[in-house]
Amino acid sequence: MSATLVTGIAELVTNDPARERGLLGIVEDAAIVLDDDRVNWIGSAHDAPDADDHLDLAGRAVLPGFVDSHSHLVFAGDRSAEFAARMTGTPYDGGGIAVTREATRAASDDELRALVAARVQEMAALGTTTIEIKSGYGLSIGEEVRALRIAREFTADTTYLGAHVVPPEHRGDRAAYVDLCSGAMLEACAPHARWIDVFCEPHSEFAFTKDEARQILTAGRERDLLLRLHGNQLGHGPGVQLAVELGAASVDHCTYLSDADVDALAGSDTVATLLPGVEFSTRSPYPDARRLVDAGVDVALASDCNPGTCYSSSMPLMVALAVREMGMSPEEAVYAATAGSARSLRREDIGGIRPGTSVQHLAVLSAPSYRHLAYRAGMPIAQRFDLAGLRLAH
Numbered sequence: 001m002s003a004t005l006v007t008g009i010a011e012l013v014t015n016d017p018a019r020e021r022g023l024l025g026i027v028e029d030a031a032i033v034l035d036d037d038r039v040n041w042i043g044s045a046h047d048a049p050d051a052d053d054h055l056d057l058a059g060r061a062v063l064p065g066f067v068d069s070h071s072h073l074v075f076a077g078d079r080s081a082e083f084a085a086r087m088t089g090t091p092y093d094g095g096g097i098a099v100t101r102e103a104t105r106a107a108s109d110d111e112l113r114a115l116v117a118a119r120v121q122e123m124a125a126l127g128t129t130t131i132e133i134k135s136g137y138g139l140s141i142g143e144e145v146r147a148l149r150i151a152r153e154f155t156a157d158t159t160y161l162g163a164h165v166v167p168p169e170h171r172g173d174r175a176a177y178v179d180l181c182s183g184a185m186l187e188a189c190a191p192h193a194r195w196i197d198v199f200c201e202p203h204s205e206f207a208f209t210k211d212e213a214r215q216i217l218t219a220g221r222e223r224d225l226l227l228r229l230h231g232n233q234l235g236h237g238p239g240v241q242l243a244v245e246l247g248a249a250s251v252d253h254c255t256y257l258s259d260a261d262v263d264a265l266a267g268s269d270t271v272a273t274l275l276p277g278v279e280f281s282t283r284s285p286y287p288d289a290r291r292l293v294d295a296g297v298d299v300a301l302a303s304d305c306n307p308g309t310c311y312s313s314s315m316p317l318m319v320a321l322a323v324r325e326m327g328m329s330p331e332e333a334v335y336a337a338t339a340g341s342a343r344s345l346r347r348e349d350i351g352g353i354r355p356g357t358s359v360q361h362l363a364v365l366s367a368p369s370y371r372h373l374a375y376r377a378g379m380p381i382a383q384r385f386d387l388a389g390l391r392l393a394h
């Protein structure tokens, strides 16, 4: 085993409230000791023990890697024409999902795998170290299993989203598709998934009603899948209440919330996952994160990277939007993009830095403070913590 002492950390974000400062548990002028691929010690540089090797980061910030707890990376094609139409006033209604389904079906396994790999690489380059990936552009047993198998090559947090939209061939008989999603398709997909999700949205004719979503999620729970839900994206609706009722780990979007929705979330273990890239890319009103935080709701930030509503996986962009447009402080936004989204995935091994944390779950900034993520919006200042690369750079 070889130990490396890392110093010159202007700010170490631990997300440990027992540490020195604030929500983010910041240690200033910090050091960490890495034993091979694990954090072994963290604290003030003045108290740091000796180690075999030494790396001086010369004033950078180190933080937990971003946890992108909501993405749809397994797709082919793009919908830039649909994006352009939205920018001139055509509203989003979920209908384009069927377009991506055709492009995805036409792609070979190797083509899809290469597309996902490239997207994962883009995410790593911006400091994301954990990704949840959904199926949902297959919408048949074979295609949903294929998407989940490919997603599993990149993450343990795979999500079965057969109930993304009702596909065109089932629009005359929605009940049959809901039965498929909660029956044979679920059986085939469950071995490849940790999570189940449904697009529950009364404002889209393609998405699922509260009762349909309940049937599918309940069946998933019986197959030992954990629950997440797309809810309250396009207008007020039942998604949040259903997620809380079923004990879902997360309800995602939460763009339109009633007081009763906020109260329900505040009294629950369900995380409200906000996806500001969607509002940015669909020119929609942003969710009110301030209202949720003030009510005591657990809030997460994620990218929702997908070809329809947000073809960006930049977590620094999501942090900047949350601060600029949604009333979060920089501290709250960074916490939501790391500890908050780790909580939404029910993961205790990520989202913070403590002895035992894997180096693979660390990020580093070419800046002295987490505040720069929002302050220097659009700049590529966050990367995964790559010890070999950092050694070369310093």
Ligand SMILES: N=CN[C@@H](CCC(=O)O)C(=O)O
Residues within 6 Å of the ligand: 072, 094, 096, 097, 100, 199, 230, 233, 278, 304, 306, 307, 308, 309
């Ligand atoms: N709203 C449902 N699903 C995605 C969009 C998928 C698409 O349009 O391709 C979302 O989270 O926004």
Ligand SMILES: [Zn+2]
Residues within 6 Å of the ligand: 070, 071, 072, 230, 304, 306
């Ligand atoms: Zn989504």
